[in-house]
Structures are given as structure tokens and as C-alpha cells.
Amino acid sequence: MIPQIIFTLLFLTGTGIFAFKIKKIRRNIFLGKPLEIKDNKAERWKTMAKVAMGQSKMVVRPVAGFFHILIYVGFVLINIEVLEIIIDGLTGEHRFFAPYLGSFYNFLIGFFEILALLVVVACFVFLYRRNISSIRRFKMPEMKGWPKLDGNLILVVEVVLMGALLKMNACDQILQLRGADHYMVAGSFPISQFLVPFFDGFETGTLITFERIFWWAHITGILIFLNYVPYSKHFHIILAFPNTYYSNLKPKGQLNNMAAVKKEVDLMMGGDPFATPETTVDDGPPERFGVKDVTDLNWKNLLDAYSCTECGRCTDNCPANQTGKLLSPRKVMMDTRDRIEEVGKNIDKAGKPVEDGISLLGNYITEEELWACTTCNACVDACPLNIDPLNIIMNMRRYLIMEESKSPDSVTSMFNNVENNGAPWAFPAADRGKWIDELN
Amino acid sequence: MSTPIHVPTMAQMIASGEVPEVLFWVGCSGSFDDRAKRITKAIVKILAKANVKFAVLGAEESCSGDPAKRAGNEFLFQMQAAQNIMVLNGYDVKKIVTGCPHCFNTIKNEYPELGGNYNVIHHTQFINDLIKDGKLVIADGKSFKGKKITFHDPCYLGRANDIYEAPREALMKLDAELVEMKRCKAKGLCCGAGGAQMFKEAEPGNKEVNVERTEDALEAKADIIATGCPFCNTMMTDGVKNFNKEEEVEVKDIAELIAEAADLI
Structure with a gap:
């Protein structure tokens, strides 16, 4: 009975802390501006x-x-076994599903073992890619320190968890063969059978201890890992689903027209100058044009940031980055996430939003990075989770121009030309048809 | 050359009680840039040859607002858009052919919300349709036999609007060999001019984007780099010059290549 109580407490604590953190992240995401995405459900x-x-x-x-698919499929399917482990832990049973599933249970356990081995292989391949081979996107400045450690930790933990699972099964099958009490004959062990020689020499009592240690290590490891995930790039395993659901379905080239600007342009272009102003209600201070800090972004931008797993395909495909410019779309996403986490922590401490004198643009992302973008959409196309770094870049440019009038001199001249001549160059509009005279 | 081509403005056409089938949106590059003007002329010659009843806006056309919008100046963009939409709606324009993917993207995707709803077609699509419908016959013109042509996807046609096949279909009508660069279609590398980069110096780096892209084209052993965007055309031309290959590698718009093959220029 005592192990069940310990397990129940452990399980509730593990999932409880996880739920608490998820709530925090959810709150942080909705610190972003509202955006309605309710169309095209199918x-x-x-x-x-x-x-x-x-x-x-x-x-x-x-x-x-x-x-990646090996790890993904392994993760999803082996979770079925984790479900059994949880039920076993709560009920004190052993291999709870076995009596209900019969020979299919044996197939499942065997299948999970093969998957576990494949996951281990994939993790080693990824560790090799991250640390030994010279893949450009894993060696960039933004990957130094914690992001690199994070990537390696995830892979190592997965190897350890799979190892515990296989070792547990190895002990279990010896105990089954010896007819130990409580260890009914169930499951097939195509992989862990090779671990049997390592444990075969121990006495039954010792083996039961081993089996229990691996069982507890596996489930405790999973609960700890569960709570690590929301602090890690590994959070993508959850947010991948909502983030792709809320994907931008419009043509990638379409950049939103700012409603606040439209209101003003409408007034200037065709509005009745003698009409009484439409709004007399005080809406508070006018909203900022563009994005200076994370709370100027919309919630989808922030969901994007939390979904990013730092694979770097965006940056690898970025023409600016490939030619040595400072811009890295992955860094834009990582900066956004790090800053919203910081804003969230400030709120946790003070109980309300605080002005800390720090902003995404300026303290995290520089103007040079923003001005290096060619808006080519290669980053957006490359993202396996449909994250849109370009939208954040564009909205920060909007802030630079419309709030701070900060642009490279040549861009300022371009604006002046468009404004005065209706063309980005200083040609008079009257000459627009000159080519027609040259035609024949 | 054959009979002189008449390019009416929308104002002239309406004044004479006629309604054009399409409005040809020339764009600023196509109107002012000497190199791009040659593309404009090729498009017009194709339209005339295919008996398309078209008109231009002439002095009434104004920048679509794309470079302003991409540089962050939403005010200026919306002012431009409002002005253009007023003109276009005033002439009751239904169908627009653009000579520039930036204008194409902006008018097609960003004008509707501001009150401008038109059927917008990029010139490579329109030309491809003219050939497919038999309205334009490629004959008697320049032969491209033995030449390798590669198409450089403009970002604002390709990734931005998922149009990859129409320009290639048009090129396949030529008697040349169409070769692909290692990065093409959705994976095509930008020429470096988008997002208002055309109007500024590149940020500090170790290479120009157009040089990187030209390397792809040279690696594909192309004799001709086909473009569908006046900015790409400029960037690729400069890139080829950077390698001193302007004698061996030509940079031409699809409209120019088709017009040459149809003996129009």
C-alpha cells in the first residue's frame, strides 16, 4: 500500500507542477495582442x-x-506503456493491461522494445550531429550555452529513460521465468533479452529490487522530464499541435494592413472634414504602431516563440544569414521567447505588469538585424512548425519607422520619392509613360 | 519591325468609349529603369501580337506601396494604396496584368481589404496562358537550340504566392533546355532586393546575396538566367558582372525571351 501512496503523491505532484507552469505560459502567451483566428476550421x-x-x-x-520520426513515433507509442505504468503504480498491479490484451499485449511490449531501441539509435545520431559533425545551424552564436546544453540534455534523458525501460524488462523477464510471486508471464522481449546475461546471476530478491529501481527510475524520470519540457525547446512536442492549427493560411506574401492606419488614411483621403469625430469615448493612450516589446506582438507571435525548437532551418535558409549578416530568424524567435519569459517573471514578482526599462527591440534585437531582412519568406517556408519570424521582423520595422522615424538614409529618400513622385526613385510622375514614345 | 504599336492610356480608352480587356500595370521599375523598360516593351509587344485589348494608366499610375510597406512605412503604403484604388475603381478595372511580382503581390493580396478587388495576374502567367490558348504563336524568331535556361523564382511570385509552374511552362515553349538550380521553387534563394533592400546598401556581411544566387545559376551551367521580376533582373545582372561572365551568361525576363522567340524584338 505504501508504494501506491508514494506513487500517487509523486504523480500528483509531478503533474500538478507541470499544470501550474503550463498555466503561466498560457498567461504569458495571452499577454500578446488579441487576434481572431476562427476561420477555416477544416x-x-x-x-x-x-x-x-x-x-x-x-x-x-x-x-x-x-x-526525428523515429523519436516522435517512439515517444507517442511508448506513452501507451507509460499509461500502464501509471495504472500499475496507482493500483499496485503489475502489467495491468496484460490479462485484457492477451497475445496482442506480447506484440505491443515487443514492439515498444524495438521502438525504444530505435529511439536510442536516433538520439545517438542526433548527439553526433549536434556535437561532432559540422552542421552549420548547430554552431551559430545563438546556440552557445544553454540552448546547446538543452538540446543535449533532452537527448541524454531520452537515452536514459529508454535504458531504464529496457533494463526493467530484462529483470522482469528473468523474474517471470523464475516464477517469482507477482511477476506473471506477459510480454515479449526482443531487445531486452540481450540484457538478460547482465542480470541473470543475481538472486531473485536482488532482481526484484533492481526491477523496482528501474521501474521507479523510469516513471520518476518521466515526471521530472515532463516538468523540464516547458522550460526547454522540447516544449514543441506539445505546442506543435496548436501552433500548426493556428497556422497562417493566407498567401505568405500578404502582410496585414494595419487597421489603425487605415482609419487615419480614410479620414485623410475621403473623410468629410466637417463631420464630427466618430469617437468621443476616451480609449486611453493611443496604441503603439508596430512592435517595440513582446506585449506589442499578438498571441500567435508568442505561441510561435514558445513552439520554436531551435532547429535553425529558418536561419539556415535565410539569405541574409548565409551571406554573413547579423540576422538569424531563429534568434528572433528565441529572443521573443526569452523576453516574454522575462516579462512573465516580472509579473510573478510584482503581481502586475511592470516597466523594467527593457524591450525586445533594442535589448534583444538590434536594428541591424531587422534591416538585413529581404522579406523573402524562406524562413517561414522552412519552419517545420509553420512559425513566422518574418511577421515579427516586419512589425518591428513598423515601430522603427512610424514611432521613431528611424531608417537608413537611402530608405528615407525612397519614402520621400514615393511620397512626392509616386515612385521609389526621383523621377517625375509625368515621365511614367516615356517608354511608350520609345516603343516604335 | 511591323506596324507601330499603340499603347492607349485608360483615360484615352474610356474617352473613346472603349473598355480594355486588361489593364497592364507597368510598375515603377518598368516605367523608369532603362533595363526594366526593355521588359515592359517586350510585354507590350506580346500583348499587341496576341491582340489583347489593353491599356496602361500612364501618369496616373503610382507606386503600389510595396517598398514602403516592407520598409515599415504602413502610412505611406496605405496612402499609395488608397490613391491607386481610387484610380483603378474610377476606371472600373476588373483585370490587371502586372510586370512586377511585388506590385502583383501587393495589389492581389493587400488591396482587397482596402477596397480594391481585381483579378490580378503576373505577366509570366498571362503570357503562358496566351501561348496555351493559341493566341500567341512562337515562330520565326530567335532559336534557343542548345541553350540552357534556368529560372530564378522571384520570392514574391514563388514562396509568397505559390506560383512556380506558369513561368516554367512558358519557358518550356522555347526550344531550349530548362535546367534547375540546386535551390529552386519553394527553396529558391532570394536575389537580395526584396523588403526594400533594393533601395539601400546591404547590411554588413561577408558576401552579397545576389553573388551567392548567381553562383547557383553558374553552377547549373545556364547560358540564360530567366527572371520574372525587374529587381531580380538587376540583381542577377550585377551578379553575373561580378563574375565577369556577362559575355557568356545572359539575364533576361521571360517576356523578353518569349518576344524574341516570337520574332517581336
């Missing part, structure tokens, strides 16, 4: 099924895509 489910569940954009790079 297409949204389809996009999610294709891009998140079907990994359609992962396989654009076949090697990474293949091994």
Missing part, C-alpha cells in the same frame, strides 16, 4: 494533421526527418 485540422502529426515539413531534410 483546413486548420488538416494542416495540423499534415504538418504536426504527419511531419510533412520535417522530411524535407531526409536524414534529420527520418530520425
Whole structure:
């Protein structure tokens, strides 16, 4: 009975702390500006099924895509076994599903073992790619320190968890063969059978201890890992689904028209100058044009930031980055996430939003990065989770121009030309048809 | 050359009680830039040859607002858009062919919300349709036999609007070999001019984007780099010059190549 109580407490604590953190992240995401995404439900489910569940954009790079699918499928399916472990832990039973599933249970356990081995192989391949091979996107400045450690930790923990699972099964099958009390004959062990020689020499009592240690290590490891995930790039395993559901379904080239600007332009262009102003209600201070800090972004931008797993395909495909410019779309997403976490922590401390004198633009992202963007959409196209770094970049440019009138001199002249001549160059509008005279 | 081509403005056409089938939106590059003007002329010659009843706005056309919008100046963009929409709606324009993917993207995707709803077509799509419908016959003109042509996807046609096939279909009508660069279609590399970069110096780096892109084209052993955007055309031309390859590699718009093959220029 005592192990069950311990397990129940452990399980409730683990999931409880996790739920608490998720609530915080949810609050942080909705610190962003409102944005209504309620259209095209069918297409949204389809996009999610294709891009998140079907990994359609992962396989654009076949090697990474293949091994990622192994880990993904392994993770999802082995969770069925975790469900059994949880039920066992709560009820004190052993292999709870076995009597209900019969020979299918044996198949399942065998299948999970093979998956566990494949996950281990994939993790080693990824550790090799991250640390030994010279893949450009894993060696960039924004990957130094915590992001690198984070990536490695996830892979190591997965190897450890799979190892515990296999070792647990190895002990279990010896105990089953010896007819130990409580260890009914169930399951097939195509992989862990090879671990049997390591444990075969121990006495039954010792083996039961081992089996229990691996069992507890596995489930405790999972609960700890569960709570690590929201602090890590690994959070994408959850947010991949909502983030792809809320994907931008419009043409990538379409940049939103700012409603606040439209109101003013309408007034200037055709509004009745003698009409009484439409709004007499005081809406408070006027909203900022563009994005200076994370709270100027919309919630989808922030969901994007929390969904980013720092794979760097965006940056790898970025023409500015490829030619040595400072811009890295991945860094834009990481900066956004780090800053909204900071804003969230400030709120936790003070109990209300505080002005800390820090902003996304300026303290995290520089003007030079923003001005390096060619708006080519390569980053948006490359993202396996349909994250849109370009939208954040564009909205920060809007802030620079419309709030601070800060632009490179040549861009300022371009604006002046468009304004005065209706063309980005200083040609008079009257000459627009000159080519016609040259035609014949 | 054959009979002189008449390019009416919308104002002239309406004054004579006629309604054009399409409005040809020339764009600022196509109107003012000497290199891009040659593309404009090729498009017009194709339209005339295919007996398309078209008109231009002439002095009434104004910048679509794309470079302003991409540089962050939403005010200026919306002012431009409002002005253009007023003109276009005033002439009751229904169908627009653009000579520039930036204008194409802006008018097609960003004008509707501001009151401008038109059927917008990029010139490579329109030309491809003219050939497919038999309205434009490629004959008697320049032969491209033995030449390798590669198409550089403009970001604002390709990734921005998922149009990859129409320009290629048009090129396949030529008697040349169409070769792809290692990065093409959705993976095509930008020429470096988008997002208002055309109007500023590049930020500090170790290479120009157009040089990087030209390397792709040279690697594909193309004799001709086909473009569908006046900015790309400028950038790729400069890129080819950077490698001193202007004798061996030509940079031409699809409209120019088709017009040459149809003996129009």
C-alpha cells in the first residue's frame, strides 16, 4: 500500500507542477495582442494533421526527418506503456493491461522494445550531429550555452529513460521465468533479452529490487522530464499541435494592413472634414504602431516563440544569414521567447505588469538585424512548425519607422520619392509613360 | 519591325468609349529603369501580337506601396494604396496584368481589404496562358537550340504566392533546355532586393546575396538566367558582372525571351 501512496503523491505532484507552469505560459502567451483566428476550421485540422502529426515539413531534410520520426513515433507509442505504468503504480498491479490484451499485449511490449531501441539509435545520431559533425545551424552564436546544453540534455534523458525501460524488462523477464510471486508471464522481449546475461546471476530478491529501481527510475524520470519540457525547446512536442492549427493560411506574401492606419488614411483621403469625430469615448493612450516589446506582438507571435525548437532551418535558409549578416530568424524567435519569459517573471514578482526599462527591440534585437531582412519568406517556408519570424521582423520595422522615424538614409529618400513622385526613385510622375514614345 | 504599336492610356480608352480587356500595370521599375523598360516593351509587344485589348494608366499610375510597406512605412503604403484604388475603381478595372511580382503581390493580396478587388495576374502567367490558348504563336524568331535556361523564382511570385509552374511552362515553349538550380521553387534563394533592400546598401556581411544566387545559376551551367521580376533582373545582372561572365551568361525576363522567340524584338 505504501508504494501506491508514494506513487500517487509523486504523480500528483509531478503533474500538478507541470499544470501550474503550463498555466503561466498560457498567461504569458495571452499577454500578446488579441487576434481572431476562427476561420477555416477544416483546413486548420488538416494542416495540423499534415504538418504536426504527419511531419510533412520535417522530411524535407531526409536524414534529420527520418530520425526525428523515429523519436516522435517512439515517444507517442511508448506513452501507451507509460499509461500502464501509471495504472500499475496507482493500483499496485503489475502489467495491468496484460490479462485484457492477451497475445496482442506480447506484440505491443515487443514492439515498444524495438521502438525504444530505435529511439536510442536516433538520439545517438542526433548527439553526433549536434556535437561532432559540422552542421552549420548547430554552431551559430545563438546556440552557445544553454540552448546547446538543452538540446543535449533532452537527448541524454531520452537515452536514459529508454535504458531504464529496457533494463526493467530484462529483470522482469528473468523474474517471470523464475516464477517469482507477482511477476506473471506477459510480454515479449526482443531487445531486452540481450540484457538478460547482465542480470541473470543475481538472486531473485536482488532482481526484484533492481526491477523496482528501474521501474521507479523510469516513471520518476518521466515526471521530472515532463516538468523540464516547458522550460526547454522540447516544449514543441506539445505546442506543435496548436501552433500548426493556428497556422497562417493566407498567401505568405500578404502582410496585414494595419487597421489603425487605415482609419487615419480614410479620414485623410475621403473623410468629410466637417463631420464630427466618430469617437468621443476616451480609449486611453493611443496604441503603439508596430512592435517595440513582446506585449506589442499578438498571441500567435508568442505561441510561435514558445513552439520554436531551435532547429535553425529558418536561419539556415535565410539569405541574409548565409551571406554573413547579423540576422538569424531563429534568434528572433528565441529572443521573443526569452523576453516574454522575462516579462512573465516580472509579473510573478510584482503581481502586475511592470516597466523594467527593457524591450525586445533594442535589448534583444538590434536594428541591424531587422534591416538585413529581404522579406523573402524562406524562413517561414522552412519552419517545420509553420512559425513566422518574418511577421515579427516586419512589425518591428513598423515601430522603427512610424514611432521613431528611424531608417537608413537611402530608405528615407525612397519614402520621400514615393511620397512626392509616386515612385521609389526621383523621377517625375509625368515621365511614367516615356517608354511608350520609345516603343516604335 | 511591323506596324507601330499603340499603347492607349485608360483615360484615352474610356474617352473613346472603349473598355480594355486588361489593364497592364507597368510598375515603377518598368516605367523608369532603362533595363526594366526593355521588359515592359517586350510585354507590350506580346500583348499587341496576341491582340489583347489593353491599356496602361500612364501618369496616373503610382507606386503600389510595396517598398514602403516592407520598409515599415504602413502610412505611406496605405496612402499609395488608397490613391491607386481610387484610380483603378474610377476606371472600373476588373483585370490587371502586372510586370512586377511585388506590385502583383501587393495589389492581389493587400488591396482587397482596402477596397480594391481585381483579378490580378503576373505577366509570366498571362503570357503562358496566351501561348496555351493559341493566341500567341512562337515562330520565326530567335532559336534557343542548345541553350540552357534556368529560372530564378522571384520570392514574391514563388514562396509568397505559390506560383512556380506558369513561368516554367512558358519557358518550356522555347526550344531550349530548362535546367534547375540546386535551390529552386519553394527553396529558391532570394536575389537580395526584396523588403526594400533594393533601395539601400546591404547590411554588413561577408558576401552579397545576389553573388551567392548567381553562383547557383553558374553552377547549373545556364547560358540564360530567366527572371520574372525587374529587381531580380538587376540583381542577377550585377551578379553575373561580378563574375565577369556577362559575355557568356545572359539575364533576361521571360517576356523578353518569349518576344524574341516570337520574332517581336
